[in-house]
Amino acid sequence: MSRKNKKQIFTNIEIIDAGAKGKTIAKAPDGKVIFLSNAVPGDIVDVQTFKARKAYYEGKAVNFHKRSEKRTQPVCEHFGVCGGCKWQDMAYEHQLYYKQNEVVNNLTRIGHIELPEVTPILGSEKQYFYRNKMEFSFSDSRWLTLEEVQSDQDLGDKNALGFHIPGMWDKILDLKACHLQEDPSNDIRNSVKKFAIENHLEFFSTRNQTGFLRTMMIRTSSTGDIMVMFQFFKEDKKNRELLLDFIAESFPQITSLQYVINGKANDTIYDQDVILYKGSDHIFEEMEGLKFKINAKSFYQTNSSQAYQLYKIARDFAGLTGKELVYDLYTGTGTIAQFVAKQAKKVIGVEAVPDAIVAAKENAQLNNINNVEFFVGDMKQVFNDSFIAYHGQPDVIITDPPRDGMHKDVVEQILNISPKKVVYVSCNSATQARDLALMSDIYKVTKVQAVDMFPQTFHVENVVLLEKRSELSN
Structure with a gap:
């Protein structure tokens, strides 16, 4: 007996909200929630479901009866295929509204946090061309549109240089123009592809693990520096030098040209040797007179101007007077630690990635900052009683964990130490809310500020900002 088809069509459904991971929300006639990825709040649509669960459906809009006033015309020709800018069809002021709404909902519903008056989200001055780092993949099997798949015509070469199609690990969207990074990013990428095809350089096959050209990373900075790094799947000195010399001659403004020979199954470079071909092995970012040296493996916030705003907020929330011992x-790479150092007595930074700590120490020396110390190790192991006893009881803790939030042992240690203030910077307000709930008996949330780092x-x-309840009651 054939399996019952779970797909359904719901007609004249109004999209009522935007939720997590860019999905928009509607209600089905039976009361269940519908999550969609191709609609905007205010649209009235027919929905075809493709997944049914006990409490919700997942579906897509297949017919639009009314288009929302919150809509705007996407600027990118790749919108809807590329997964990078899922909200490009929503006007920016509405993007900000739903982002702030998500933060408030997560803190109140997940964390059950009693919030102070919430200040409006800080929007980005640049809504396009704001990223300082982009990574592009080469492929000998580009993603094909339905029209191309059904066509009887010869499609020519299928090489691509661009982004992975969401959910398709072996298909790459061939980018014509991307609106996320300032030129010469697009010029470099398009020139590289054209040159590679003209010179018969092999594009990588993810499925077969063959080819020559694997990935290209472009980093830019507010100081005008440009870094370009290629990953080659195998060494081919003649063709490698042919491509690198072409790029160096065509774009003399590139200040760092590097490469990696990476023959392993994945394209991560943290365990690979990065080889300098021309220029310097790093670029510089600058903030309030501080310089930060960035190499090919460095982490740095990808929106430089909004990173500055974010760090100013963290420093303001900490309320430093020059007398405090701060744990970061x-x-x-110690960016926040150095940014607040001139207003603190001393800053102790802890991080699990050894290369990041090496960079943090180099940057502190570069900036002549003498009141910071950096230590490497797993946070839940390093941040222990003996560490605190040796380095001192912090007055303020600033924490900026990855998307998964803080390990419960780290939260417990913060509660044991019980500093006067904790400034919690997060890229995931859901896990932040979870951690705040664990701290709510001792700490009260007194300030909240959302920041939009990634428009579209x-x-x-x-x-x-968390402050001790006992201090607030005095």
């Missing part, structure tokens, strides 16, 4: 947990996407950063 998950310090990364559903991602949002949030900064929270």
Whole structure:
């Protein structure tokens, strides 16, 4: 007996909200929630479901009866296929509204946090061309449109240089123009592809693990530096030098040209040797006179101007007077630690990635900052009683964990130490809310500030100030 088809069609459904991961929300006639990825709040649509669960459906809009006033015309020709800018069809002021709404909902519903008056989300001055880092993949099997698949015509070469299609690990969208990184990013990418095809350089096959050209990373900075790094699947000195020399001659403004020979199954470079071909092995980012040296493996916030705003908020929430011992947990390359150092007595930074701590120490030396110390190790192991006893009881803790939030042992240690203030910077307000709930008996949330680091996407950063309830009652 054939399996019953779970797909249904619901007609004249109004999209009522936007939720997590960029999905929009509607209600089915039976009362269940419907999650959609191709509609905007205010649209009235017919929905075809493709997944049914006990409490919800997942579906897509297949017919539009009314288009929302919140809509705007996407600027990118790749919108709807590329997964990078899922909200490009929603006007920016509405993007900000739903981002702030998500933060408030997560803190109140997940964390059951009693919020102070919430200040409006800080929007980005740049809504396009704001990213300082982009990574592109080569493929000998580009993603084909339905029309191309059904066509009887010769499609020519199927090489691509662009982004992975969401949910398709071996298909790459061939980008014509991307609106996320300033030029010469598009010029470099398009020139590389054209040159590679003209010179018969092999594009990588993810499925077969063959080919030559694997990935290309472009980093830019507010100082005008440009880094380009290629990953080659195998060494081919003649063709490698042919491509690198072409790029160096065509784009003399590139200040760092590097490459990696990576023959392993995945294209992560953290365990690979990065080889300098021309220029410097790093670029610089600058913030309030501080310089930060960034190499090919460095983490740095990908929206430089909004990172500055984010760090100013964290520093303001900390309320430093020059007398405080500050712990900066998950310090990364020590950017926040150095940014607040001139207003603190001393800052201790802790991070699990050894290369990041090496960079943090180099940057501190570069900036002549003498009141910071950096330590490497697993946070839940390093951040222990003996560490506190040796380095001192912090007055303020700043924590900026990854998307998964803080380990419960780290939260427990913060509660044991019980500093006067905790400034919690998060890229995931859901896990932030979970951690705040664990701290709510001792700490009260007194300030909340959401920051939009990634316009045209559903991602949002949030900064929270926690103050000891016992101090507030005095």
